[in-house]
Amino acid sequence: MFKNIPRYLLKRITGHKDIPGFPYGKNAHESVYFYTFHKCASTLFSGYVLKHIRGLQHIDYAKLIYRGKTDNITFEINGFVYGPIRLSADPLSPVYKQLVAPASDTVFIKDKIAIFLIRDPRDILVSAYHSFGYTHGISPNNEIREVQDNRRREIQSMTIDEYSMKSTHNILDHYITVDKLSNACDRSVVLRYEDMINNWDTFAKGLTRHMNIGRSSLKHIYRESRPQEKEDNTSHRRSGMPGGFRYKLQNETLAYINSTFAEVLERYHYET
Numbered sequence: 001m002f003k004n005i006p007r008y009l010l011k012r013i014t015g016h017k018d019i020p021g022f023p024y025g026k027n028a029h030e031s032v033y034f035y036t037f038h039k040c041a042s043t044l045f046s047g048y049v050l051k052h053i054r055g056l057q058h059i060d061y062a063k064l065i066y067r068g069k070t071d072n073i074t075f076e077i078n079g080f081v082y083g084p085i086r087l088s089a090d091p092l093s094p095v096y097k098q099l100v101a102p103a104s105d106t107v108f109i110k111d112k113i114a115i116f117l118i119r120d121p122r123d124i125l126v127s128a129y130h131s132f133g134y135t136h137g138i139s140p141n142n143e144i145r146e147v148q149d150n151r152r153r154e155i156q157s158m159t160i161d162e163y164s165m166k167s168t169h170n171i172l173d174h175y176i177t178v179d180k181l182s183n184a185c186d187r188s189v190v191l192r193y194e195d196m197i198n199n200w201d202t203f204a205k206g207l208t209r210h211m212n213i214g215r216s217s218l219k220h221i222y223r224e225s226r227p228q229e230k231e232d233n234t235s236h237r238r239s240g241m242p243g244g245f246r247y248k249l250q251n252e253t254l255a256y257i258n259s260t261f262a263e264v265l266e267r268y269h270y271e272t
């Protein structure tokens with residue numbers, strides 16, 4: 001269907017300034033689906049990484065829905081990289097209903113190329129508290145904005161420990177979804193945020209298994225993913241340093257979270 005879309009509209013959909021040799025046809029690279037969670041470097045992947053995959057045009061449907069610019073979600077066999085598809089999206093939100101739900105079906109993903117980026121769930125909890133409660137931007141989409149406002153008020157009424165305890169099982173469900181989808185997909189790669197920070201060669205090898213990324217782009221990703229030297233609670237990206245949860249949560253909270261995530265922590269080699 002994209003063959004009949006005017007060039008100016010394709011530029012708006014894909015976010016690219018130009019579309020030379022647009023990748024149509026059977027010889028184009030097979031499309032790739034990039035899944036992750038909120039607070040897992042998804043902004044970096046949306047803003048830069050997925051735009052610099054050779055042979056693939058990037059479409060961020062979540063961003064378009066968030067800005068109220070589309071309700072027409074289609075997937076092409078070849079020529080595109082779709083994402084970030086944040087499995088942590090609110091089930092009641094338009095992003096979840098229009099994008100995440102259809103793209104997180106095991107039958108849908110079985111024959112696709114899928115990349116999953118995960119992060120220590122304990123760091124996700126801490127980062128989500130600060131972001132969704134205080135610093136995250138507000139959508140111009142009325143339906144999404146109402147959900148965001150309600151969530152922000154609720155989070156601001158809680159301590160970080162209360163929020164983490166309350167949200168633990170929701171985060172656990174997201175990991176269950178990753179396990180389900182990655183096991184159903186014949187060509188899946190699961191990447192860890194922590195390896196992007198502390199074990200770059202391993203991370204880069206996994207990232208480029210099914211996606212062609214140039215050396216200069218990889219260097220840029222490396223530079224942009226370095227943690228902040230000093231934590232900034234007013235910024236959307238406070239720090240990015242793995243393991244920060246250890247200094248934010250009380251021992252009783254950590255004990256509960258570690259118990260709840262025991263299988264996840266063991267499976268993905270996170271220390272308790």
